[in-house]
Amino acid sequence: MDWRTKKGLLIDLDGTLFRGKTVMSGAREWISSIIQENMPFLYWTNNSTRTPKAVAYHLQELGFPAKPSDVYTSSMALSDVLIANHPDQMGDAVYVVGEEGLQAALANDFRVYARDKTPTSPFAVAVGLDRQVSYDHLRYAVRFILQGAKFYATNPDRLLWENDGLSPGAGSLVTLIAFATGVTPIIVGKPEASFVHIACKKMGIDALDALVIGDNPLTDIAAGKRAGASTVLIASELQQDGSEETKADQVILSLSELLS
Ligand SMILES: [Mg+2]
Structure with missing residues (x-):
């Protein structure tokens, strides 16, 4: 699957772009290429503890280009859902x-x-x-x-x-x-479809035109599939449970595979 044919990307952080202080192979290069091609994207995380500013700062420290407005957390989604529902x-x-x-x-x-x-x-x-x-x-x-x-x-x-x-x-x-x-x-967070829909709305696109990239079949991939988005799984020790709901459209071993 070619991510360039999509209208926007939702990119998981932990285990996808980095693990602890270790940056995953090809990750910085791939983020640079999506920015170069003006592809809309969001750093998309279930981690509720950090503000978007703190997430962006953490990404910058690891060498990724990142602004607070590039970040969408489950905490931001919870606030958006509260506003919508009440x-x-x-x-x-x-x-x-x-x-x-x-x-x-x-x-x-x-x-x-x-x-x-x-x-x-x-x-x-x-x-x-x-x-x-x-x-x-x-x-x-x-x-x-x-x-x-x-x-x-x-x-x-x-x-x-x-x-x-x-x-x-x-x-x-x-x-x-x-x-x-x-x-x-x-x-509101992964694996709920609403987290995909509301993030896509923020990018001004439909979930059907989005690509979700993550390392967790049970959260990232399940959320993407429930919302009708395309999905790419970075293979890791988080094994697939074999159910259709968590089976990604494409499985890659490294983000370097998305550079070609
Ligand atoms: Mg992850």
């Missing part, structure tokens, strides 16, 4: 279990309460990865949802890779709150 509640209180990336994404359009600042009646509870979470924060989130606040989550990732090993991901916190409340959250 246009009458803009400016109202949202209780956040999440780090700077989620708090900042919501702060433009809502009154954000997090950590030890607790509102009396938020209309929504937004949950992402929060590595400083306490039992009190979880207690507030659970109580607000039981009182009727809408329950939104950035992503369902069970685990994440950190420099020294595996850690519980956002989805593990989300699951705790879902179990306690008995309420199913509205999830």
Whole structure:
């Protein structure tokens, strides 16, 4: 498949362009070539903890050309989905279990309460990865949802890779709150098709004309396929489970293969 025939690209970060401090082979060269060809694209990540500015800075440190406006995170998507679903509640209180990336994404359009600042009646509870979470924060989130606040989550990732090993991901916190409340959250990140649709809308294209590139069949590829986009998988130890939903249109071993 030739990415040049598409109208826009959604590019996963972790495991696709870099792994820890290691840049994947061909990654910088490929990003340079898509910029050279004026191909619309977004750095597209489930990681909810960083602001777009921080993501762009991190990419620049690794040698990638990146501006904050090139970045679309699950936190930004959560804010966009809240605005779309509750246009009458803009400016109202949202209780956040999440780090700077989620708090900042919501702060433009809502009154954000997090950590030890607790509102009396938020209309929504937004949950992402929060590595400083306490039992009190979880207690507030659970109580607000039981009182009727809408329950939104950035992503369902069970685990994440950190420099020294595996850690519980956002989805593990989300699951705790879902179990306690008995309420199913509205999830906005991969593998939900909505994360593809809303990112494509940002690029001004239809998902059918987009190409999703990622290393995780269960999240990147599933999201792309559900939305009707084309998909390329960078082969890794994240094995395909054999289901049709996670089978990419093309599997490559390295981004260098996209340069020719
Ligand atoms: Mg990845």
